[in-house]
Amino acid sequence: MKPSTAVLHAVRGKNNPTGAIAVPIFQSATFVHPGAGESTGYDYSRSGNPTREHAEKLVAALEHGSGALAFPSGMAATTLMMELFKPGDHIIATDDLYGGSIRLFDNVSIKNGLRTSYVDTSNIGAIETALTADTKLIFLESPTNPMMKVCDIAAIATLAHNHNIIVAVDNTFLTPYLCNPLDLGADIVIHSGTKYLAGHNDTLAGLLVVKDGDILERLRFLHKTTGAVLSPFDAYLLIRGIKTLTLRVDRSQDNALELAKWLSTQSKIRKVYYTGLETHPGYELSRKQARGFGAMLSFSTDSADTAKAMLNKVKIIQYAESLGGVESLLTYPMLQTHADIPEEIRVARGIDDCLLRMSVGIEDIGDLKDDLLNAMR
Numbered sequence: 001m002k003p004s005t006a007v008l009h010a011v012r013g014k015n016n017p018t019g020a021i022a023v024p025i026f027q028s029a030t031f032v033h034p035g036a037g038e039s040t041g042y043d044y045s046r047s048g049n050p051t052r053e054h055a056e057k058l059v060a061a062l063e064h065g066s067g068a069l070a071f072p073s074g075m076a077a078t079t080l081m082m083e084l085f086k087p088g089d090h091i092i093a094t095d096d097l098y099g100g101s102i103r104l105f106d107n108v109s110i111k112n113g114l115r116t117s118y119v120d121t122s123n124i125g126a127i128e129t130a131l132t133a134d135t136k137l138i139f140l141e142s143p144t145n146p147m148m149k150v151c152d153i154a155a156i157a158t159l160a161h162n163h164n165i166i167v168a169v170d171n172t173f174l175t176p177y178l179c180n181p182l183d184l185g186a187d188i189v190i191h192s193g194t195k196y197l198a199g200h201n202d203t204l205a206g207l208l209v210v211k212d213g214d215i216l217e218r219l220r221f222l223h224k225t226t227g228a229v230l231s232p233f234d235a236y237l238l239i240r241g242i243k244t245l246t247l248r249v250d251r252s253q254d255n256a257l258e259l260a261k262w263l264s265t266q267s268k269i270r271k272v273y274y275t276g277l278e279t280h281p282g283y284e285l286s287r288k289q290a291r292g293f294g295a296m297l298s299f300s301t302d303s304a305d306t307a308k309a310m311l312n313k314v315k316i317i318q319y320a321e322s323l324g325g326v327e328s329l330l331t332y333p334m335l336q337t338h339a340d341i342p343e344e345i346r347v348a349r350g351i352d353d354c355l356l357r358m359s360v361g362i363e364d365i366g367d368l369k370d371d372l373l374n375a376m377r
């Protein structure tokens with residue numbers, strides 16, 4: 001089944017005797033036992049809920065995983081994954097990472113005895129240098145956030161598995177439509193389902209998708225034990241959003257490529273970071289390991305004043321955190337997604353007062369260009 005069919009038909013509800021096309025919202029905390037020691041398969045919604053299960057099976061199918069677990073946010077998913085590790089374990093993470101993941105590693109995981117080294121994971125030699133006998137996880141984003149660096153997932157997975165290290169990839173930006181990290185050798189895929197999967201800026205959700213059955217069972221136990229489970233209504237919204245994933249991503253991606261090329265010609269824009277530009281250092285690798293480039297781009301303006309003026313003056317595009325919804329959003333990583341990173345580290349990574357990140361939506365491309373042009377004047 002191809003992705004545009006799978007988003008609709010990969011999973012058929014088995015709990016739906018009415019034939020309703022839409023997946024029912026099983027808004028029930030608990031389930032009746034048919035008899036002593038008997039179960040319908042559902043006992044209590046923390047351990048299993050039919051609507052959530054449908055969402056989990058759907059994302060597992062799209063990511064080619066053996067199973068998935070759904071959480072109330074992407075950060076809840078990453079937080080639970082960190083419970084696989086024990087004090088003394090070492091983590092290698094990409095140095096250009098979503099700020100919330102850095103906040104988790106540096107403030108919470110560290111308290112649990114986990115050490116994180118941040119390296120440029122687009123350079124496999126840098127990963128090799130950072131390996132220690134205690135390294136248990138390599139945590140990747142591809143492309144990275146917000147500088148859009150691309151790392152070679154298959155090569156990193158080979159290196160990691162030679163050392164019994166788990167590879168987790170945050171696939172939020174590309175979605176399972178454009179890239180399947182598990183097929184490239186990764187062990188765990190993370191999604192902020194809040195973004196492209198749900199797709200309408202109207203719900204928070206998170207997912208872990210796993211290849212190996214043992215890891216899945218360990219995570220399933222942790223999921224029901226710690227209790228950060230996606231609600232039935234949000235699971236329904238996630239399923240509904242996924243139905244149009246491929247259409248939305250196609251349209252946003254077309255807009256993003258056109259905007260990236262156009263922005264590159266504007267006098268007030270110094271540099272555009274978009275993996276779909278042939279001049280991008282990760283262009284060839286992206287073509288090899290993904291079926292598209294996605295709809296996230298960043299750009300540096302000629303001054304901080306231009307960046308701030310753009311944020312203040314856009315009318316259709318909205319100045320807001322988050323990404324992956326149908327509406328185009330402009331983000332100031334320095335003040336929003338990456339505000340907690342110490343200034344000298346942030347600036348050294350290119351996240352300065354001239355950098356803006358754009359999540360390109362599905363609006364008319366002419367309107368988006370006009371909006372940016374007016375905001376740059």
Ligand SMILES: Cc1ncc(COP(=O)(O)O)c(C=O)c1O
Binds near residue numbers: 073193
């Ligand atoms: C790449 C990426 N991963 C994870 C997250 C966290 O997801 P959530 O906001 O759903 O907790 C975000 C949020 O912006 C993100 O951009």
